Amino acid sequence: MTDATMADMAASGGQELKTSDGRSLKAALKASQSVERRRAFLLVLPLLALLVASFIIPIGQLVTRSVYNPEVASYLPETSSALSGWNGEGVPDEEVFAALAADMVVGAENRTIGRVAARINREMPGTRSMIMGLSRSAEELQPPYREAFLADDEGWGEQALWRFLKRETRIITPAYYLIATDLEYNAEGEIVQRPENYQVYRTLFWRTAWMSLTITALCVLLGYPIAHLLATQPLRIANILMILVLLPFWTSLLVRTSSWIVLLQQQGVINDMLVWLGVVTDSGRLRMIYNKTGTIIAMTHILLPFMILPLYSVMKTIPPSYMRAARSLGATQTYAFTRVYLPLTIPGLAAGVLLVFILAIGYYITPALVGGDSGIFISNLIASNMQSSLANLKLGAALATILLVLVMLFYFVFNKLIGVDRLKFG
Amino acid sequence: MTAENASQSRGANVRYENVQKSYDGETLVVKDLNIDIKRGEFLTMLGPSGSGKTTCLMMLAGFEPATNGEIFLNNAPINDVPPHKRGIGMVFQNYALFPHMTVAENLAFPLQVRKMSKADQEAKVKRALEMVELPTMGGRRPAQLSGGQQQRVAVARALVFEPDLVLMDEPLGALDKQLREQMQFEIKHIHESLGVTVVYVTHDQTEALVMSDRVAVFNDGVIQQLSPPDTLYESPRNSFVAQFIGENNKLDGKVESIDADYCSVRLTDGTQLKAEKVNVSSVGDLTTLSLRPERVETSGLDGMENVVRGHIEELIYLGDHIRVRMNIAGNPDFVVKVRNRSGEQKLKEGQELDVGWRASDCKALDHVQ
């Protein structure tokens, strides 16, 4: 019995139904099903635990990390409260410097001052050694602190540094998201474009998107006919073809990528052949790898099975009589294909597009190996940031979060357009 | 509907001339086929699976090329005409209704292909839906219809663009018995009212008998007999047809003498019977006698050419009649249908009983094991 019919009965009956021994029917039903339900829950529990541990928690940490900004507020607590009284003009007075001196002594002791230094240095290069240098001798500082600081390094007299500190006393900051979208705070605290020399992330997001789209389109163009062939050949031949399609699946990603290097490089097989055929001269060998072309070719190859498999599984269920019916009703081959066959394969096609595009947009190893300078993806920058300083780690987290949101946005739009419940993944 | 009013109908004629078909280059699926299908005729290709009937239909539709020979549509050869230019309506085994289109869209499909105006399309779709008595179902998807409704839509779609010829490939195979019988009549009525030529493929002999003007019985890539249903039933030309169409009693024997249209046959147990000479040529030939169960009498045997005493093995009560399985002349599967009439003697299992039949109801055909 469904909830709906139960609700109907409860509504129409007006009074609760009872079992023959006088218990509420609903309660009795619940009790009779509870063992089943508990058992079902126990069965999915391992998966649930795995999902929470390997997916939800890391993503939560990722998102938290991208905005969490404890360096100034938590590690320079005295300074933070002293700065709240500063009006942002000139250089703060002795009170603030004294507070900073006290924080630095504690920070050096607890070894937290390095994190503050990394945070500030991220936006003001060079300040790290200034802070670390002073922190080593923080205990020996004597009042007046302002003079002592300035004597150690003139950098302490920079208004920008103090404004930055005052701004970043907040524990949650959008600063990393600004950098991740090529924006920054200027000295006045307004959000502005970064200098052109440093603008890279928007370009890379955009490149990642259009290259992934290109790869997806190529996978459709190559995969559709193959899937059709697989679906229409007799089983024996289809099985052999299927093995050929799946073979790349079973070889390691690195091996496949390396084989593409052997084929595509300037001294590689394809160029040798073109030179031998006289298509290009020996000095005019084509550059097909360590650039966008290389990334697109290698990734199309690697992701092709993800397009073919869902297409194949859908095409296999389309009886040939549909096309025959269309033809008998007067449709040409092309018309029958576009009006009947193609629409019927949409669930597989859309699933393939979704899989390939989403996999492509987060791809990392292949662009790193064959992408050279122009063929790398945003994930390569995310990865290099993750391996780098703590501040860059947070920038990496912000970039990754943006990527995640973009993917979810794509999924959402795709769902609106196609309807994900219609998709067939295989 | 037969040849006499066919001339006024809009039906097409079809001719197969020496058509052969092979898929593997080693065996022939269709061996030297020749049929002349008249305008407005309802012709059924009947046969067991693998007999070549569907292949014949597919060649006519244009989905399979003939390996040899020529098919003519309205006296024009069509071997080189692609399927979409043949203008043949077709109903498929599982209907092949496009699942992503509504019923109305399915029906409009052939009209759109023909670039008909929107208004004409709508009018024709409406009329077609009325014809199959589904006037309100235009907005539904095929999956929301019952099997019988889908079947009707499939028929309507094959007819909506007013083809001269409609092919039906086992269209009722997926329906239950009752619905199948109802649809048989509906299809027959539609055929009669429109006057199109219908080529119908089935392995169900009842269906073939009920619907067809003529039936072509296929076996082993060859047409065994091409006749109207009654001829097929009452005058089978060979044992295969006799066995395939309707219920049949077989008795094996040897021709002893021939007298014009009749012959005398001695069965293996020595019984002597008289039968109509159909498919035997000379004295001494082995033959299989064919006899319909309802032509065997248990009373009024005076004047019957053949009277034989048998042993009742089994009685099955079927309401309107009783099916009696007897051992006659060494054949333990000899079936007699006894009408369930009042005052009839009570039959018992194990009882000896005289049965008899006329020589004209008993056909001497080719011998089969």
Added chain:
Amino acid sequence: MLRKMLLASAATVVVTAATPALTQDADSLTIVSWGGAYERSQQLAYYEPFTEETGVEILQESESANGLAGIRSQVEAGNVSWDVVDLLQSDAQRACDEGLLEVIDPAEWLADGDDGTPPEEDFIENTMGDCFIPQILYATMFAYNTEAFPDGGPQTVEDIWDLEAFPGTRALQRIPQKNLEWALLADGVEPDQVYEVLATEEGQDQAFAKLDEIRDSVIWWEEGAQPPQLLADQEAVIATAYNGRIFDAQMNEDQPFEIMWDHQMFEVDGWVIPVGNEDELDTIKEFIRFSTDTQRLADQAQYIAYGPARNSSASKVSTFEGTDIEMAPHMPTNPENLETAIAFDVQFWADYGDALEERFNAWLAQ
């Protein structure tokens, strides 16, 4: 399905979680290094003799490429399974700043040189860090395939920028470090001024402008194994590379490679100890003391062409394993090779690395 796909895309994004901790006792140490020929040299020179002497088993993991991120996530999770990690000095500096590493007191942790020099003086100047014990000195420099230059290959960094005299593709590492220094050197900046210049906006502009000159002839590599391969395939005729990799290709594959020592940039690689393994600290100290003494450091040089980080080890460097090839001339520390060498400035890059990496990536993406 949504979850599965998000998982797939997030997997490339989320930092790899720490490997589950093995239950540890002082009977074994987990030591993380770079794998390949380098880790093998450590195994032969340090691990096996150490196990033989103490009975402590060494569990090897080749995860140093993700060393910083790994230490960070283990320390943050409070579940540190790595006892000793081999890191670059620059990464060690970052980890140390973040408080992820044990602070080293050289007098307590390290042995004197075999000539009695205290460790603070025995290790090469400026290589010891607060949390970092140097092990080897390695060079990044240009190397070329001699077959591509029958009339003689490039001899100076200026030659690398001379596309007419030395045509062909150059393979450079896809990082700003060292490339910017070389660009300035090629543009005539005095070696001792390089980092001063590079700290200024104008100096950075100058370096990138210089890189622009050869950009069309450059392909970029990421992994240390790539340059020897690119040179062998003649996909590049000149490449920057780690000297040990080129040496290995010369010795073991007989490749016609030549190292150009002009303005080689040397840096140190060494041990760090993540915080959080206090129970095992004694065993760890024992291992560090053992593996960084004069003789062990010299021993490692039999197996790989990286210079020992102690001055006292230099005279003890012998021949390449199983041959009579003297290792000394192949060492970055060989006086002849050191003539124009530049010491890689870890402090400079700790300060300017974030900004310059970003600018470098922006420059590449143009």
